[in-house]
Amino acid sequence: MAPSALSAADVRSVLARAMESTAVLAPVRRGRSSFAFQWIADPAEAVFSYPRTILPPKQALLPPREDLFVFQRAPEPAVRPPAAPDPITLFGVHPCDLAAIGQLDWAMQERHGICDPNYAARRAHTTIIGLECLPDEYCFCPSVGTAHTRAGADLFLTPVGEEFVAEALTEKGEALLASAGEKRAPSAEARDTWEHWAEDKESRVSRRLKAQPKELPDLLEAEYESEVWEATAARCYSCGTCTSVCPTCFCFDVEDVVEVGLASGARRRQYDSCQFLEFASVAGGHNFRGERPDRVRHRWFRKFVHLNREYGDAFCVGCGRCTKFCTADIGLVEVLNSIVEASE
Ligand code: SF4
Ligand code: SF4
Incomplete structure (x- = not known):
């Protein structure tokens, strides 16, 4: 579908339309220079330009804490699954976060042939409006091939001057675009900026991996005993x-939470971290990553060796x-590049 031009007011109309039938999670300003995804009550709250949020939009699909089911003993034993999720719209999702949602889709719905029903239910009721961005000094999206991701978005917006170039990528996206009113073609100048966005974005990235993601599993495994892990762990606070x-x-970790009186409870899961000392504790008191260098190394190995091999990419x-x-x-990136240099 040919791209359309939208003004900022048009984009807020699209958001208002989305808010008629879904809850909308959008980036908002927090303090002077921080941004956070937040459920908004007014389209005016959403910002259209931000470097990155502290927490990703993942929270809407995989909440930090949730009940997988609740159970009761009285008046009669019963187990109830969670209520069906309400439809949601994620607004302002950058290409890297779109790519991350694609990776989460694989992890939560396909990996080992197991589909997590809570995640799948929320994902099926999710509409995504992507938003193009320019990198700052922390970004290295071109090194992992995510700088230009569009997959997963229903509608994708590129801010060009005072306007946006909008691409409807699904039927849902077309419906959202239609809610902004009559379609306008972007000006020749806007179209030119839009067409050159990718190369401009790539040219601004200063952090780069010194190896291809596909080279990393063998490379890191060869440096399993590298002193880089000890040196990094000496600075890490876990x-x-x-x-x-x-x-x-x-x-995530899972626990059964039983109410006082033992009549009812819930099976609850919440985010866990491989950097915590207890993460790899098992029955009998053994901890197979009880030393900090082991935990530090595990984070890099998890992302760039084990899951890289399983998923086929970093x-x-x-x-x-x-x-x-x-x-x-x-x-x-600096830790990875130290390993790459040590292997040369
Ligand atoms: S656990 Fe992670 S965030 Fe905390 S100090 Fe170590 S590397 Fe940094
Ligand atoms: S490991 Fe990669 S995806 Fe995760 S926070 Fe760091 S840069 Fe982002």
Whole structure:
């Protein structure tokens, strides 16, 4: 479908239309320079330009904490699944976060032939409006091939000057676009900027991996005993911030929470982190990653070796969150590049 031109007011009309039938999660400003995805009550709350949010839109599809089912003992034993999810719209999703949703779809719906019903139900009721962006010093999306992702979006917007170039990628996207009123073709100038966006974006990226994602499994395995892991662990606090903010991390813990009186309860899951000491504790008190260097190495091996081999690509979309928000200023790319250099 040919791209259309939308004004900022048109985009807010699209959001208003979406809000008539769905809850809308959109990036909003938090403080002076931070941004967060938040459920909005007014289209005016959404921002159209932001470098990255602290937490990714993953929270709408895989919440930090949720009840998988609730159970009761009285008046008669029963188990109830969660209520069917309400439809949602994710607005302003950058290409890297679109790619991350694609990776989560695989992890939660296809991996090992198992489909997580809670995730699948939410995903089936989700509409996504993507938003193009320009990289800052933390982004390395071209190194992992996600800089130009459109897959997963129903409607995709590229901000060009005061306007947006809009591409409807699905029927849902076409319906959203139609809600903005009569279609207009972008001006020749806007179209030119839009057509050159990809090369401009690539040229602005300063952080780059020194190896291809497909080379990393063998390369990292050969450096299993590298001193880089010890040196990185000496700076790491095991705080788990890096995994908490990551759009592709999907590890969770499950516990049964029983109410006082033992009449009812819930099976609850919540995010976990491979950087926590207890993460790999097993029955009998053994912890097979009880030392911090083991946990640090595991994070890189998980994303760039194990899941890379299973999924067929790095399980990282180059969003830069784990580096930007690391409490110890540890750079994911810098650690990888140290390993690449050590192997040369
Ligand atoms: S590992 Fe870091 S850069 Fe890669 S997707 Fe996760 S947060 Fe983003
Ligand atoms: S955010 Fe930084 S300090 Fe915290 S666990 Fe991750 S690498 Fe270590």
